[in-house]
Every structure is written in structure tokens, then in C-alpha cells.
Amino acid sequence: MSTANTTKQIPVTVLTGYLGAGKTTLLNRILSEPHGKKFAVIINEFGSVGVDNDLVVGADEEIFEMNNGCICCTVRGDLIRIISGLMRRGLDKFDGIIVETTGLADPAPVAQTFFMDDDVRRATRLDAVVTVVDGKHISERLKDSPEAEDQIAFADTIILNKTDLVNAEELAAVEAMIHAINPYASVHKTQNSQVPLDAVLDRGAFDLNRILAIEPAFLEGGHTHNHDSEVKSIALTAERPVIMGRFEEWIGQTLADQGQNILRSKGVLNIRNSPRRFVFQAVHMIADSAPGNAWKDGEKKISKLVFIGRNLDRAALQKGFEDCVEAA
């Protein structure tokens, strides 16, 4: 890879959510609050872009598929075109880019564009996928729309909106539903998308150095799958150290074989003979890993690994992971 990084990488926030969930309200709040920052906003809903209102274009949503037929290599051609357009104007003019996708968009090609396209990857970094969820209607949507499910599965941050329209019981049920699909996203309950902006922007969710730990709470106690969701998460833990070579081989093979079904995966591992955490994450088959923070003295070194996807074989994944762990 090239080491010459002549310009700083601009953080990109991908804003998803089903139609009417409150994305536009959130976007307007981000733009109108007095934070002194300048954002380029790419709005797909209308096939248009607003940069100081001087750029309005009709770029049809277009998926670029590669000749290798790999679903994980699909990128969004329109997004590449628009970001190239921002680069032509000088990206140093902006503090960040916000991409608002259509309610029906598959978030994977959007996220993958930031890893797969050379020009985009060098100029920008994906900061987080933020999904706005309509607390009132999400139960219905999850029954008939795989997109709604994918958007939750892909999220790093979930804005659970319109909580004023449901009672406490309904809210708890919706939270459990979200949790069952994606237990590691941070969830903010809001009305009118009222959320502190630092919960949405500059999250560094794809920055391996910022993944300190996967929230342990979801690993405790069995959570109920109380809807017919196809997408589910599988969390695996190990208390004994993980053997690096075996893990790399296994995870590489697992993502290669099942990357179509594994929407996202994430892990924080205790590697044998290493004082530091090893962190890992992937979007479909595109994986990234690096050493993380050192374990503290006396801290319990538990390895955690999460898969979110369809048709996942829990027993096989568990067996595979256990084989990577040092024998007792």
C-alpha cells in the first residue's frame, strides 16, 4: 500500500433508516446546530447532493459489480462519482461527509465503497453507520422488509426514535428485537431524533484503535428472539487465550465461505503471549485487524467475538472458535 497520505482522511457518517423513521429530521439537526463544522451532505433519497446548495445532481443509484461475482466486492458507483466530485472541489473544505441513503438501500455496498474503492478509501474514512429506527412501526417493517433488518444489522449506532408514540412495554419489546439482531450497536432512545451529536458524529466505529471492548452486557443471559427475524447475532467468548495462527486461518476461511451471510463481525481477543488486545472487524468478507490497547493488571482477559448475519450455524462457529483456543 502507498504510504504517502498527502491529505487527511475525511470522516464519513452513513445515515440509514426506513422511510419515515426520522433520518431527515436528524440530518437537519446535525446541519443546523451551531457546531462550527462544515459538512458535505450526500442525499440519495432524491438522487441529489447539497454542498452549499451549489451542487444538485441526478446520480442514479448504481451498483458496480465486479467480474469475480463476489457480492462483497459490490460498490456504489454513484457514491464514488459524487465523492470524486467533492474531491475535485477540494475535500479540505469539509470537516465531514454525511451520506443519507434511501430507506430501501442495502447498506453493504455503501459501507464497502469506503473499503473497496481506491480513490474513496484514500480520501475518506468510514466513521460509523447510524441507523434511525421508528419505534412505533419497526415491528411491522421487520416482518416485511429485509432492508429494515439489514440496516439494524449494519449499524454502529441506532437512534431508536418516536419513543413517545409507544408505551413502556412496547418500547422494551422493540429494544429486545433490535438487541437480538444487533447487540453491539449503541442504542439511543429519542423523540424527534433529539440525540447529542457526539453520539452520532466522530464515533470512530470502524477505527480499530477505538474499539476498546465489545459491550459485555449482551453476552450475559439468554435473550429471546421474539420475532421472526432471519438476521441474528451470535456471540462467542473464550476465557483461555486464543492462538493467533489458528484464529487467523479459521476466521479467514469462515469469512471466505460464509461472507455472503455474515453481514458484520467484530472481535476483541486475548492472544496467547500478547500483552495487548487484538481487535478485528469485517463487513461481509472485507476484514481488518490490528493490536489494540494493553490489558490492565488484574483485568479478566476474556475474548469476545460477534457475528451478525443470516443462516448462521451457531454450533459450527462455536466449535471453530473453540479450536482456536489454547487447551485447558
Place this chain on the structure above:
Amino acid sequence: MIPAIEQKLKATAYAFDAPVNHGCFSHNGLACAFGLGDGYVHIVRGDQRKTIKAHTGAVPIIKPYGQDSFITLSDDGTLKHIDGADTLYDVADFKGAWTERMDAHDNGSIAVAVGRHVYLWTRLDAEPKIIGPHDGTVNDVYFAPDGMGLAAAHRDGVTLWAWPHFEPQPMQLPWKGAHLAVTVSADKRWIVTAMQEGALHMWNVALKRDYQMRGYWAKPTQMAWSADRKWLGTSGAESVILWPFDKGGPDGREAMQLGWSNATFVTAIAAHPDAPIMAAGFEDGAVVMLDLAQKKAFSAGPATGHAVTTLAFAPTGDSLLAGRVQGGGVIFSLME
């Protein structure tokens, strides 16, 4: 003219506030133009300099037209004409369409990619003919060097339109994937595209064969044919990758690699009009001259830290212009 590229070149710098997106010389070689990211076009005619606010959007492409004029296309959807007196004229407004690729031929034809269609003018004052729709957004258009045809690159292949009617049956060259740039060899035997996945695809239309050339580190978005037509130079790797097109083409033959700058990618390339010489621009801002006959590279411009976006030789062969993401443009004199 055979330039002396091994010596230090005299350089004249032009500072601009916005990134240089694209640049070119006029056909008579007496003027050159830089298209900028803020919609301005900067024109140099001898000692005279003029800055024209041509568009509200950026200017991804500017082409010479007639003897001393230019055609500019903006991604705001407008196409304009700047004549020899630097007067600006509207040619077309594609109302909100995402336009960034255009070609203009010496014979006066202009082609603009607009969504899945191509707008085609045979003269500036004629009504455009609209051809398409193609199988996807048209990512690039390129006139055959003799002006008697047009190649349109899009998703899953290239469509070749033939002069004079550009209808009704264009030739399709299918290959799955996103084709981002296209060029046609002087003898029209070869059509070459640059693809999203860091590869070239080449069709030999005479033999009805095609080849995939993989292994680029980045998208090889810029391509240039050497004056002697023996080489196609391409960007997208740490050196210029030059494919041999003499003796039946590159099938089964090694590419030549020339030029290097601090392990960064080649981002721009241009070919000299008469001599077997090319210029390459790098991601770190360096400009390197390539002598294809002697297989040697010479430094022309320093690594400024800002990527070279565009290079163009004057048709007279005595000057080279370069533009960068930051820091403006440069004109190198190739004659002492």
C-alpha cells in the same frame, strides 16, 4: 520537435485557490487552459492570463476546440465554449445531470456522457443527436482517432457507434464489470478500458478476441498512446505500466515499467505528440519524463505532497502542462 528531457526543465508556476481538475493546450499550441474545482477556467495565451468564471460546479474536463478555443464541461451539468477572444458561450445545460466525461475531436465533433445517454454534436451550432440508452451510466466517451466512430464505456462493456449516422446498430463489446475509462488505438483495432477492480480490458476488434490485464494497485484511470503507436501507458501502479501494441499487441508479452516516485501511484499520464516520450504525474506531486526508446526516466517536477491530476503536451511538442490537487499548475518548457 524532439525535446531535451534529460536536462532541467524551465518551469512557470501558476497559483490557484482550487484544485486543478484538468488542463489542455489549444490545437494551435498558442494557448493553454486549466479547469479548476471552483468552476473557474484559467487561460494562458503567451504573456496574457485570464480567469473566467465558467461554471458553478467543478470543471472535470476541458478540451481544445477549433484553432484557439476550448470546450469545458462541468459536473453541474453545463457545457460551455470559450472562444479565442476568451468570450464564454453556453452550449448546453443538462439540468441537474451528473456530467463529467466528454470528448472533442479535431473534426468539430463533441460527445458528452449524460446518464445512460451520449449527446453528440457534429458542429457547435447544430442540434445534438442523443444516442442510447446504454446498459448503465456512461462512464467515459472517446472518439476514434479518425473521428469516424465513438466508444462509450459503461457497466458490463463498451458500445461502439459508427459514423456517420451513429445508428441503428452499434457494436457491443461485453465484459462484466464497471468500465470507467476507454480509449481506441489509432488503427481502431484495439479498444481498451480501465475497470473498477484495478484492471484493463482489451478487445482486438479485428480478431474478435479480448484480454484482461490485472494487477493494478489502484484504478488505472488515465491512459495515453505513444506517438509511434507502439505503447499504451497507464496510471494506477507505482510505475507507468506500458503495454506493447506493436507486433500483434500485448497478449503474452511483458509490460514495460518506467518511472517511480517514493512508492506512490501514478495518477496522471500524457504522451508527446511526435517523440516516443511520455510524462507521468504521481500521487506525491512528482512529474517524471519517460524516454520510451531508451527506457529511461527523468525527474521534471518535485514531489510537492499534492497529487498530480492532469498532464498535457502542447501539439507543437515544446511544452508540457501539469496541474495538482493543491498548489496550482505548472508549464514546463521542453526547448532550450
